[in-house]
Amino acid sequence: MRAARQVWSGVYNLILGLLTVFKHLGHKAITLQYPDERMPMFERSRGVVVLLSDPETGKLNCTACMACARICPVYAIDLERSEEPDPETKKRYPVKFEIDNTTCAFCGLCEEACNFDAIKLTGKYEFSVYDQKTLLYDRDFLQELGRDVPYEKRKKPVPKAKAAPKADPTSPKPEEPGSPKPEAKPEESPKESPGEDKPEA
Amino acid sequence: MVVNSSDRVEPAPGGRELETQEFVVNMGPQHPSTHGVCRLILTMDGEVLKKVVPDIGFLHRSIEKIAENRTYHQFMVYTDRIDYVSSMNANHAWCVAVEKLAGIEVPERAEYLRVIMAELNRIASHLVFLASFSIDLGAVTPFLYAFRERERIVDLFEMTCGQRLTYNYMRIGGVSRDVPKDFVSETKKFCSYLYPRVDEYEAILTENPIFLGRTKGIGILDLPTAINYSVSGPPLRGSGLKWDIRKDEPYSAYDVFDFDIPTGENGDTWDRYKVRIEEMRQSARIIEQALEGLPEGEIKAKVPARFRPPKGEVFARIEAPRGEMAYFIVSDGSTKPYRVKIRTASFCNLQALPVMAKDLKIADLVAIFGSLDIILPEVDR
Amino acid sequence: MFELEGIFNAVGNFLASFLGSPLLQIVSIIAVAGVVIGFLMVLALFLVWWERKLSADFQVRIGPMRTGPHGVLQTIADALKLLQKEDIVPLTADKKVFFWAPVVCFVTCFLAYICIPFGKGLIARDLNIGILYIVAITTFTVISLLMAGWASNNKYSLLGGMRSAAQIVSYEVPLSLSLLGTVMLAQSLSMVTIVQGQGGSFLHWYIWRQPLGFLLYVTAATAEVNRTPFDIPEAEQELVAGYNIEYSGMKFAMFFLAEFINMFTVCAIAATLFLGGWNPPFEFLSFIPSWVWFLGKSLFLVFILMWFRWTFPRLRVDHLMAFAWKFLLPLAFLNIIVTGFLIYLFE
Numbered sequence: 044m045r046a047a048r049q050v051w052s053g054v055y056n057l058i059l060g061l062l063t064v065f066k067h068l069g070h071k072a073i074t075l076q077y078p079d080e081r082m083p084m085f086e087r088s089r090g091v092v093v094l095l096s097d098p099e100t101g102k103l104n105c106t107a108c109m110a111c112a113r114i115c116p117v118y119a120i121d122l123e124r125s126e127e128p129d130p131e132t133k134k135r136y137p138v139k140f141e142i143d144n145t146t147c148a149f150c151g152l153c154e155e156a157c158n159f160d161a162i163k164l165t166g167k168y169e170f171s172v173y174d175q176k177t178l179l180y181d182r183d184f185l186q187e188l189g190r191d192v193p194y195e196k197r198k199k200p201v202p203k204a205k206a207a208p209k210a211d212p213t214s215p216k217p218e219e220p221g222s223p224k225p226e227a228k229p230e231e232s233p234k235e236s237p238g239e240d241k242p243e244a
Numbered sequence: 245m246v247v248n249s250s251d252r253v254e255p256a257p258g259g260r261e262l263e264t265q266e267f268v269v270n271m272g273p274q275h276p277s278t279h280g281v282c283r284l285i286l287t288m289d290g291e292v293l294k295k296v297v298p299d300i301g302f303l304h305r306s307i308e309k310i311a312e313n314r315t316y317h318q319f320m321v322y323t324d325r326i327d328y329v330s331s332m333n334a335n336h337a338w339c340v341a342v343e344k345l346a347g348i349e350v351p352e353r354a355e356y357l358r359v360i361m362a363e364l365n366r367i368a369s370h371l372v373f374l375a376s377f378s379i380d381l382g383a384v385t386p387f388l389y390a391f392r393e394r395e396r397i398v399d400l401f402e403m404t405c406g407q408r409l410t411y412n413y414m415r416i417g418g419v420s421r422d423v424p425k426d427f428v429s430e431t432k433k434f435c436s437y438l439y440p441r442v443d444e445y446e447a448i449l450t451e452n453p454i455f456l457g458r459t460k461g462i463g464i465l466d467l468p469t470a471i472n473y474s475v476s477g478p479p480l481r482g483s484g485l486k487w488d489i490r491k492d493e494p495y496s497a498y499d500v501f502d503f504d505i506p507t508g509e510n511g512d513t514w515d516r517y518k519v520r521i522e523e524m525r526q527s528a529r530i531i532e533q534a535l536e537g538l539p540e541g542e543i544k545a546k547v548p549a550r551f552r553p554p555k556g557e558v559f560a561r562i563e564a565p566r567g568e569m570a571y572f573i574v575s576d577g578s579t580k581p582y583r584v585k586i587r588t589a590s591f592c593n594l595q596a597l598p599v600m601a602k603d604l605k606i607a608d609l610v611a612i613f614g615s616l617d618i619i620l621p622e623v624d625r
Numbered sequence: 626m627f628e629l630e631g632i633f634n635a636v637g638n639f640l641a642s643f644l645g646s647p648l649l650q651i652v653s654i655i656a657v658a659g660v661v662i663g664f665l666m667v668l669a670l671f672l673v674w675w676e677r678k679l680s681a682d683f684q685v686r687i688g689p690m691r692t693g694p695h696g697v698l699q700t701i702a703d704a705l706k707l708l709q710k711e712d713i714v715p716l717t718a719d720k721k722v723f724f725w726a727p728v729v730c731f732v733t734c735f736l737a738y739i740c741i742p743f744g745k746g747l748i749a750r751d752l753n754i755g756i757l758y759i760v761a762i763t764t765f766t767v768i769s770l771l772m773a774g775w776a777s778n779n780k781y782s783l784l785g786g787m788r789s790a791a792q793i794v795s796y797e798v799p800l801s802l803s804l805l806g807t808v809m810l811a812q813s814l815s816m817v818t819i820v821q822g823q824g825g826s827f828l829h830w831y832i833w834r835q836p837l838g839f840l841l842y843v844t845a846a847t848a849e850v851n852r853t854p855f856d857i858p859e860a861e862q863e864l865v866a867g868y869n870i871e872y873s874g875m876k877f878a879m880f881f882l883a884e885f886i887n888m889f890t891v892c893a894i895a896a897t898l899f900l901g902g903w904n905p906p907f908e909f910l911s912f913i914p915s916w917v918w919f920l921g922k923s924l925f926l927v928f929i930l931m932w933f934r935w936t937f938p939r940l941r942v943d944h945l946m947a948f949a950w951k952f953l954l955p956l957a958f959l960n961i962i963v964t965g966f967l968i969y970l971f972e
Contacts, residue, residue: 053453063447069682072686076690087403088407150410449938452937455938457940458938
């Protein structure tokens with residue numbers, strides 16, 4: 044008798060499994076046909092790193108303060124500051140800015156560390172190449188990549204504690220409505236000067 | 245099942261047993277059912293396993309040594325990669341340990357967000373378990389169904405922090421970004437969507453006689469052996485012990501929420517599977533409660549960039565989806581830790597595999613290995 | 626108009642008008658063989674495509690889409706790819722046996738179609754031992770598996786080959802016994818007689834009088850063609866990879882295609898013996914040609930087999946053997962005894 048009940052329960056559960064799978068016939072697929080249809084990336088998606096430029100002047104926002112190079116956990120950023128400030132913008136600028144895309148972990152720490160809206164992770168994830176050496180992106184390539192990337196100037200530049208107030212091109216802009224809550228940003232201490240704590244190679 | 249396949253034929257009186265010879269077989273690093281690169285050296289007598297020796301180290305990346313050269317903030321990125329399937333939980337463990345070391349008080353909103361993310365990741369990790377376990381046993385379809393659900397969770401994560409696998413979401417003192425506007429409603433929708441899906445997986449697998457034949461009574465791990473081998477997580481709970489760090493040594497905001505700890509009775513493969521299915525439901529419960537009670541406030545405490553914790557050592561553990569994940573940090577007062585030791589669940593659970601697989605067949609070994617839910621990066625670090 | 630019987634008769638008469646008798650025999654044999662083999666190759670292509678699309682549908686995805694509209698040319702693309710692969714023969718393999726194993730497998734799967742009625746008057750040869758012949762021929766697959774396992778000179782493929790041979794031989798017994806019920810009902814082994822005995826409406830089909838036989842047959846047939854839940858020989862997740870591990874290129878394609886054709890064979894047999902063959906379910910539907918009904922019923926059973934594959938996990942080897950010998954076989958005997966008894970009572 045127990046055997047018959049076992050057989051009946053076995054058959055019942057087999058049929059239940061069959062029907063559960065059968066229900067999915069004819070449903071819309073959950074997959075996308077990739078090269079023809081692409082998934083739209085979210086606003087905060089973290090992909091390739093780009094350098095942002097000021098929309099008016101077209102110059103890089105970056106002042107080569109080395110904050111991103113210092114925070115990068117895999118030392119993917121190689122940065123060299125100019126000796127003299129740029130005559131137009133009155134800021135120093137990066138003479139060399141290289142990101143090694145083979146090492147970059149797309150963690151976003153550089154974007155968080157930056158005070159000047161200079162570096163951002165975009166949603167671009169298709170950057171396969173045939174030659175590995177071309178994955179070492181230099182400053183101009185990064186600037187080109189970031190040319191059309193929209194960004195919000197949410198961050199206030201950190202004022203230098205002891206220097207005279209200079210005319211700072213990245214003036215603080217008001218909060219845009221609907222943006223997420225202002226994050227408490229006490230991370231960067233005001234005195235970030237280059238030369239200290241070079242990232243150990 | 246009606247048929248009993250373990251009837252043994254005794255030799256006739258005065259006759260001899262058939263003499264057999266044991267041989268050694270290599271279940272190599274590349275194999276579809278060892279989830280990752282794990283080499284198992286099997287000593288077999290015909291179809292029966294006599295000895296199983298795991299040979300690990302193929303995925304060793306010396307994360308613990310790297311930690312000595314990275315600041316506490318920078319190391320968060322490496323914790324993602326210790327267990328990439330449940331990366332939020334790995335982040336959480338590091339945060340809990342460092343905050344305990346430095347005595348940092350985390351704001352309440354951040355704690356709730358951490359719990360929500362950790363529990364969502366627990367569900368995602370158990371879905372990966374379900375997918376790979378069922379495909380190891382031959383049922384291919386639940387793999388796709390589980391990943392369909394996982395895509396929704398991963399979309400929620402991408403909405404918040406931008407990545408789909410290695411999130412780097414938590415920071416020491418809180419979380420990195422606040423959740424976007426739609427997050428709460430989308431997550432609530434997801435939780436109510438999840439319950440009937442879990443019932444669907446159960447309908448396909450749990451009482452299926454073929455599945456029962458492959459998993460019930462297979463790979464029994466009795467409780468004293470489990471405790472001796474430091475097994476933790478669902479394998480331990482499957483053996484009958486109701487031990488969960490979220491209830492027994494609560495960290496973060498877990499003492500506020502109301503949830504059950506599912507346990508098994510016999511410690512066989514079926515029990516471990518069932519425990520994880522139930523845990524998915526309980527995690528959805530926790531998330532719903534956390535979303536209801538999500539307070540307003542800061543999302544991160546003020547922690548300096550050149551963070552120097554006081555000199556000392558700390559040992560802190562959390563309940564990761566695979567078991568207990570713990571950090572032992574020795575700090576010498578500088579910005580970089582002096583020594584970090586990571587205790588991962590899969591490493592300790594894997595030790596119990598030879599005991600469980602003794603005198604079973606290879607097909608059973610595949611089922612047991614899948615039920616332990618081993619992730620090789622955790623084993624090798 | 627679509628009744629193929631008329632077309633074949635017309636062609637046969639045309640050929641008979643100018644060919645002498647022995648030449649006529651030879652030409653007609655070659656022609657019929659050509660038609661059957663051609664049909665089966667197209668069918669195998671279709672079945673492979675259908676399996677991929679059906680499995681994708683069960684799994685909420687789409688399946689092949691790029692080769693041809695909705696991926697219909699995918700199988701041809703796969704066959705072309707396999708043709709171009711290097712034909713690797715292991716150094717220590719037994720070369721003659723290694724070569725002939727896939728040939729044996731491929732040829733025997735066609736031999737069963739001599740006796741399968743595709744429609745009214747569309748049977749290559751109506752042997753009076755029809756079903757017995759088919760069951761005997763399908764057992765040849767065992768020989769080819771053993772040849773493949775042995776010739777590869779690889780202990781894993783030998784184990785896999787022995788295991789699948791054991792599986793097929795074990796399930797032959799309940800398979801043939803479950804068919805005996807219908808033979809008793811039809812009082813003949815000839816396939817055409819069996820189909821004719823199910824004429825009328827669908828209530829005359831033998832499935833209603835042999836429900837247990839049908840279930841046993843479907844279960845044993847799934848095991849015969851090595852499909853999940855009985856697909857231990859093909860499972861990559863197990864350690865032993867199976868008899869075809871050393872085969873590459875076209876030889877592997879032959880094993881693969883033979884499996885699909887075998888699947889259709891067992892479904893065709895079930896459609897003939899239990900579901901009424903080429904008979905329509907209602908008399909008034911007989912304007913639809915008989916071969917359409919036959920194909921429809923067989924493909925319905927193929928669907929059921931594919932459905933099983935994508936739902937169930939795999940049985941372990943010892944469970945598999947125990948299931949055949951200790952569960953299916955007694956039930957098959959029970960079926961025969963009860964059928965015989967009931968036939969005696971009611972006739």
